[in-house]
Amino acid sequence: MKNISFKLKIALWTTLLITAVCTVSITGLIATSHVMTTRETKQRLISAVERNADEIEYKNGILEIENDFLFYSEGIYFDVYHMDNGGSWQCVDGKIPFNLSSNPNNGQPVKCTPENETEYYFYDVLINFNKYEYEIDAFSGQIIKYEAGSAHDAALTPKEYSVISFQNGIDTEQAIEIALEHAGASKETAKIVNVELPGYSDRQVFSVEFTDSAPHYNSVFVRGLVLANPVTSVLGTVTKAIIYILPLFVILAAAGAYLLAKKTMKRVESISNSARSINDGKDLSQRIKVEGGNDEISDLADTFNSMLERLQTSFESEKQFTSDASHELRTPLAVIKAECEYAMSPNADGSEKEEAFVSINEQTDKMTRLVSALLSLTRAEQGTKRFRFELSDLSALSADICRSYKTEKNIQLHYNINSGIHLDMNADLIRHLLENLISNAVRYGKERGNIWVNLTEEDDKIILGVKDDGIGIKEDDLPKIWGRFYRADSSRSNSEGFGLGLALVERIAVLHNGKAEVKSVFGEGSEFTVTFFKKV
Numbered sequence: 001m002k003n004i005s006f007k008l009k010i011a012l013w014t015t016l017l018i019t020a021v022c023t024v025s026i027t028g029l030i031a032t033s034h035v036m037t038t039r040e041t042k043q044r045l046i047s048a049v050e051r052n053a054d055e056i057e058y059k060n061g062i063l064e065i066e067n068d069f070l071f072y073s074e075g076i077y078f079d080v081y082h083m084d085n086g087g088s089w090q091c092v093d094g095k096i097p098f099n100l101s102s103n104p105n106n107g108q109p110v111k112c113t114p115e116n117e118t119e120y121y122f123y124d125v126l127i128n129f130n131k132y133e134y135e136i137d138a139f140s141g142q143i144i145k146y147e148a149g150s151a152h153d154a155a156l157t158p159k160e161y162s163v164i165s166f167q168n169g170i171d172t173e174q175a176i177e178i179a180l181e182h183a184g185a186s187k188e189t190a191k192i193v194n195v196e197l198p199g200y201s202d203r204q205v206f207s208v209e210f211t212d213s214a215p216h217y218n219s220v221f222v223r224g225l226v227l228a229n230p231v232t233s234v235l236g237t238v239t240k241a242i243i244y245i246l247p248l249f250v251i252l253a254a255a256g257a258y259l260l261a262k263k264t265m266k267r268v269e270s271i272s273n274s275a276r277s278i279n280d281g282k283d284l285s286q287r288i289k290v291e292g293g294n295d296e297i298s299d300l301a302d303t304f305n306s307m308l309e310r311l312q313t314s315f316e317s318e319k320q321f322t323s324d325a326s327h328e329l330r331t332p333l334a335v336i337k338a339e340c341e342y343a344m345s346p347n348a349d350g351s352e353k354e355e356a357f358v359s360i361n362e363q364t365d366k367m368t369r370l371v372s373a374l375l376s377l378t379r380a381e382q383g384t385k386r387f388r389f390e391l392s393d394l395s396a397l398s399a400d401i402c403r404s405y406k407t408e409k410n411i412q413l414h415y416n417i418n419s420g421i422h423l424d425m426n427a428d429l430i431r432h433l434l435e436n437l438i439s440n441a442v443r444y445g446k447e448r449g450n451i452w453v454n455l456t457e458e459d460d461k462i463i464l465g466v467k468d469d470g471i472g473i474k475e476d477d478l479p480k481i482w483g484r485f486y487r488a489d490s491s492r493s494n495s496e497g498f499g500l501g502l503a504l505v506e507r508i509a510v511l512h513n514g515k516a517e518v519k520s521v522f523g524e525g526s527e528f529t530v531t532f533f534k535k536v
């Protein structure tokens with residue numbers, strides 16, 4: 001699996017997933033439908049057979065199937081079986097198209113496969129003729145009509161009756177005796193359900209109804225037969241169709257997933273090819289191009305491109321930095337070299353040699369300052385890890401710097417520092433920051449000018465400001481002065497500066513969770529503000 005391509009993996013997983021989901025859902029669907037339809041079919045069969053059984057009676061000793069008896073209804077076939085005098089069951093009527101066992105199977109529907117493996121259920125209801133209805137002539141005691149049916153109705157409870165006698169005829173007791181005797185029942189086993197003498201216009205007739213558990217007529221049973229599961233047989237066909245179609249679906253799903261994965265991976269491949277060619281050609285100005293919509297892949301390409309953008313800017317500024325640094329070092333080195341050659345020449349007298357050494361010393365000082373400025377900046381850019389931070393009194397530190405600062409050009413340094421302002425800081429770095437800003441204000445200040453240093457605290461920030469009424473900065477230069485080695489209009493500037501001071505100020509501000517800003521009016525003065533945000 002490890003060596004299989006990503007495209008193939010996606011295709012395989014998708015196919016497996018689709019196959020599993022299809023199989024589980026289809027099997028579940030078929031199983032549930034089968035259980036439900038089987039239960040419904042059995043229930044339908046039982047109630048239809050029981051309903052039909054109610055339509056069979058013995059009338060005047062003759063078995064009679066009522067007109068309401070249905071031999072075929074809602075897919076169910078019915079037969080009626082009667083036990084002959086020899087004790088064997090004979091089918092008396094019915095429409096069941098198969099030969100099934102002619103013995104009754106009382107209880108639950110039974111499954112059978114009479115032909116072609118098609119499954120059926122049959123259900124038998126044995127009829128117990130235990131309810132008797134007699135009509136007896138009240139005058140002569142003659143039986144006019146009698147019926148026997150099944151009494152599975154529990155409501156048939158024995159009734160209390162009072163003895164009524166017909167004038168010159170028989171009474172209730174006699175009517176009952178006549179009926180029981182005719183049915184071959186005894187008073188002990190029979191339960192009288194109803195005895196009455198309703199008034200008829202032409203004849204007076206006793207109606208006697210009783211139940212008796214002893215059978216007096218040959219048994220009958222009704223059989224119903226129904227297709228075991230019509231829905232299942234449909235489902236069977238569907239299942240077979242699915243079994244044939246499913247592999248086709250799986251192949252289609254696999255092909256679809258593979259093509260989709262291939263299409264997606266093609267764009268990823270194009271990204272990795274572009275990245276490789278950028279890497280091989282070492283050309284950071286190239287950008288990754290991907291065709292297609294606005295999706296995750298183009299997002300990935302955009303992310304790569306913005307990373308390249310940043311890398312390019314960072315490499316270019318590093319290159320610029322190295323070239324600027326070498327340039328700055330080359331000038332003093334060239335001067336030192338020239339002065340050394342001059343001092344070593346036989347023409348140079350003592351005072352000329354001394355002059356050369358003074359110049360070499362100055363250039364060495366300049367180089368030392370440049371190297372230490374570069375070192376400070378590099379350290380500051382490496383982050384907070386190199387420095388120890390502690391909560392210290394910024395007010396005291398700032399006041400101390402302002403108090404001891406020796407300005408030039410008769411410039412006045414005014415300071416307004418709110419006391420007790422504390423900051424989580426590295427005192428050396430903050431000293432560097434403030435001295436840099438004051439020294440710039442002095443360097444770019446006018447004769448007899450002023451410098452104002454302010455330190456205030458607001459809710460969530462501390463603001464340190466250094467303002468001067470010096471030469472000011474041109475609007476165009478304002479965003480550039482924070483860059484390394486940038487000197488605005490170097491002809492106006494004092495040659496002592498390297499253009500690294502403000503870059504360092506900005507880094508120090510960032511290291512202290514702050515930011516440095518400048519406002520300036522060219523010719524009128526500048527105001528540098530460092531805002532430190534208190535950490536929450």
Ligand code: ADP
Nearest residue numbers: 440441444472481487488497498499500501502
């Ligand atoms: P430099 O060593 O040249 O002073 P900085 O990084 O400190 O380098 O400053 C960059 C440039 O910003 C300076 O060359 C100067 O042109 C301008 N600048 C800085 N501070 C001031 C100021 N207070 N007034 C006028 N211009 C300033």
